[in-house]
Amino acid sequence: MNRFWAFVKKEFLHIFRDPRTILILFGMPIAQIMIFGYVVKNDIKNVKIAIYDKSKDNVTREITDKILSSGYFLLSEKLDSNNELERIFQKGEVKEIIVFEPDFAKRLENTNTANIQLIADASDANTANLIVNYTQAIIYEYVKSINENNSLAVQIVPEARMMYNEEMKSVYMFVPGTMALILLLISAMMTSISIAREKEMGTMEILLVSPLQPLQIIMGKVMPYIILSLVNAISIILLGFFVFDVPIHGSIILLMFETMLFIFLALSIGIFISTVSKSQQTAMFISIFSLMLPTMLLSGFIFPIKNMPLVLQWFCYIVPPKWFIIIIKDIMLKGTGLIYVWKETLILIGMIIFFISLSVKKFKIRLE
Amino acid sequence: MDQAENIITVKNLVKKFGSFVANDNLSFQVEKAEIFGFLGANGAGKTTAIKILCGLSAPTSGEIEVASYDVYTQTDLIKQNIGYMSQKFSLYEDITVKENFRFYGGIYGLSKSRINERITFFLKELKLESAKDELISSLPLGWKQKIAFSVAIMHDPKIVFLDEPTGGVDPVTRRQFWEMIYEASHNGITVFVTTHYMDEAEYCNRVSIMVDGRIDALDTPENLKKQFGVNSMNNVFLKLARN
Numbered sequence: 295m296n297r298f299w300a301f302v303k304k305e306f307l308h309i310f311r312d313p314r315t316i317l318i319l320f321g322m323p324i325a326q327i328m329i330f331g332y333v334v335k336n337d338i339k340n341v342k343i344a345i346y347d348k349s350k351d352n353v354t355r356e357i358t359d360k361i362l363s364s365g366y367f368l369l370s371e372k373l374d375s376n377n378e379l380e381r382i383f384q385k386g387e388v389k390e391i392i393v394f395e396p397d398f399a400k401r402l403e404n405t406n407t408a409n410i411q412l413i414a415d416a417s418d419a420n421t422a423n424l425i426v427n428y429t430q431a432i433i434y435e436y437v438k439s440i441n442e443n444n445s446l447a448v449q450i451v452p453e454a455r456m457m458y459n460e461e462m463k464s465v466y467m468f469v470p471g472t473m474a475l476i477l478l479l480i481s482a483m484m485t486s487i488s489i490a491r492e493k494e495m496g497t498m499e500i501l502l503v504s505p506l507q508p509l510q511i512i513m514g515k516v517m518p519y520i521i522l523s524l525v526n527a528i529s530i531i532l533l534g535f536f537v538f539d540v541p542i543h544g545s546i547i548l549l550m551f552e553t554m555l556f557i558f559l560a561l562s563i564g565i566f567i568s569t570v571s572k573s574q575q576t577a578m579f580i581s582i583f584s585l586m587l588p589t590m591l592l593s594g595f596i597f598p599i600k601n602m603p604l605v606l607q608w609f610c611y612i613v614p615p616k617w618f619i620i621i622i623k624d625i626m627l628k629g630t631g632l633i634y635v636w637k638e639t640l641i642l643i644g645m646i647i648f649f650i651s652l653s654v655k656k657f658k659i660r661l662e
Numbered sequence: 663m664d665q666a667e668n669i670i671t672v673k674n675l676v677k678k679f680g681s682f683v684a685n686d687n688l689s690f691q692v693e694k695a696e697i698f699g700f701l702g703a704n705g706a707g708k709t710t711a712i713k714i715l716c717g718l719s720a721p722t723s724g725e726i727e728v729a730s731y732d733v734y735t736q737t738d739l740i741k742q743n744i745g746y747m748s749q750k751f752s753l754y755e756d757i758t759v760k761e762n763f764r765f766y767g768g769i770y771g772l773s774k775s776r777i778n779e780r781i782t783f784f785l786k787e788l789k790l791e792s793a794k795d796e797l798i799s800s801l802p803l804g805w806k807q808k809i810a811f812s813v814a815i816m817h818d819p820k821i822v823f824l825d826e827p828t829g830g831v832d833p834v835t836r837r838q839f840w841e842m843i844y845e846a847s848h849n850g851i852t853v854f855v856t857t858h859y860m861d862e863a864e865y866c867n868r869v870s871i872m873v874d875g876r877i878d879a880l881d882t883p884e885n886l887k888k889q890f891g892v893n894s895m896n897n898v899f900l901k902l903a904r905n
Contacts, residue, residue, distance in 0.1 A: 296768065296771065297768060297769045297770070297771050299768070300764070300765055300767075300768020300769050301765070301768070301769055303764075303765070303768070304754065304757065304761070304765040304768075307756075307757045307761055308754070308756060308757065311756045311757060311797075312756060495750060495754075495755070496748055496749075496750030496752060497750075497752055497753075497754060499746070499748055499750075499752070500746060500747075500748070500752040501769075502718055503716050503717075503718060503741060503744070503746040503823075504741060504746075504766075504769050504770065505738060505741045505742045505769070505770060505771065506769050
């Protein structure tokens with residue numbers, strides 16, 4: 295065990311001796327979250343909305359109050375007919391119109407379900423997405439609060455419609471996306487580079503000749519990045535929560551568990567990349583092209599998956615961050631528990647097993 | 663050294679990669695505290711043989727014992743009892759001299775006090791006390807090489823394997839390096855060394871020369887020169903390699 299800690303200590307020395315590594319490890323997450331965060335924050339203050347209440351009952355009034363008292367929205371005007379929608383958007387001031395269906399409270403009472411339509415001006419797609427997300431979050435919050443004192447679960451279905459850009463439907467939230475990107479980058483790219491470095495420098499040979507077991511070597515290389523990734527994940531969540539008011543509705547323990555799971559997945563990918571690359575450069579390029587780009591483009595982080603050609607959509611299924619982002623969004627924004635994300639969780643576990651066994655196989659062949 | 667015990671015993675070692683025979687029926691012994699030169703052109707099968715002796719790779723067949731341990735079943739014990747230094751010097755460039763010593767002492771399981779004892783010893787021996795907190799990358803090649811050798815024998819191994827340890831180093835430093843090898847041998851450590859410098863081959867107690875996976879010659883440098891009727895190891899090597 296002492297041998298192992300001597301190894302881990304050396305890994306930390308590598309990290310702390312290199313200012314560039316430190317910058318990537320700690321500077322980048324903060325910079326990213328600030329960039330994404332402030333873009334978001336500037337857009338979602340005092341957004342002008344219009345409300346078309348076809349029901350005008352106590353429930354719709356309550357929801358309206360909730361939305362208007364949130365601080366994100368300002369009521370621009372109340373509408374009385376469908377014909378006004380187009381006119382309102384064309385003026386360009388109002389970014390969202392909220393439509394309550396007729397007999398809203400009655401329907402809720404009789405069928406436990408009622409519909410709200412959220413129509414957003416999606417000519418600025420990202421802003422539209424954000425506005426809709428915020429509105430949905432407030433509505434979910436309200437549903438949760440009335441369900442607490444009610445044995446029968448009530449459902450309000452907000453149906454989002456993006457005007458001027460109909461397909462733009464996916465949910466865009468920066469914290470889950472940034473977290474996926476940063477964790478993948480640190481855990482997978484940094485470990486693959488640091489293992490490849492031992493190979494490139496010839497020190498891997500020395501380690502293999504030493505009494506350290508191959509498993510100890512790999513664990514020793516990975517250990518510092520587990521700790522650093524966890525620190526990063528927590529600081530991203532905290533930054534999101536305190537600076538940008540990103541809610542954490544679900545269980546923090548579950549959130550941390552899923553985060554750890556994703557860190558392990560990223561590490562196992564990093565280990566796998568290192569088994570197929572002989573130099574640090576190769577490891578970096580493989581990491582960037584196989585991890586960074588797909589995370590940005592194919593995980594639903596920035597571009598909605600539903601918008602893509604079918605073949606690309608299939609490809610999205612094998613992009614690990616996609617599943618992590620779904621899980622994190624569900625836990626943080628919707629407050630769901632493990633029963634709703636177990637499928638995604640199993641997929642992550644399956645991917646870990648896949649990459650670890652692939653690496654072990656590769657490693658054994660190389661030793662032969 | 664007539665009565666000396668054998669520390670490496672190789673009988674009929676064969677290593678095949680598919681149909682390619684890298685080591686073709688090697689048999690030799692290395693005595694305790696001997697300086698054993700393991701020569702051969704590139705691709706003659708030296709590295710394969712060293713990997714097997716270090717417990718990194720299993721032979722296809724043959725009986726091999728290193729430090730009286732079996733290479734098939736006792737690789738962990740072999741690893742604990744050997745030191746290894748490659749042509750790449752095997753030090754970490756971005757950490758200091760002292761930290762490199764600490765790291766290698768640590769992974770070989772030396773106690774803290776023993777590590778400090780050894781560090782003090784080597785720093786004094788190498789006259790490097792003033793450079794102990796310097797990064798390896800800031801040191802000249804010759805120093806790195808001496809430190810790498812010290813690191814390789816830090817845990818008092820029975821055998822130290824040196825794989826072309828003097829590549830790219832100036833003649834004066836090579837000379838000093840061989841003085842360190844002699845001292846290690848004097849202290850009872852067996853030295854198993856590969857080199858491309860034929861003047862270095864002259865320094866060895868015995869030399870084996872590999873050609874195409876076989877050992878074609880094995881004797882003291884004097885006897886080899888007599889046997890081939892030439893006046894230097896260089897000519898012995900050329901004669902063998904050309905045949």
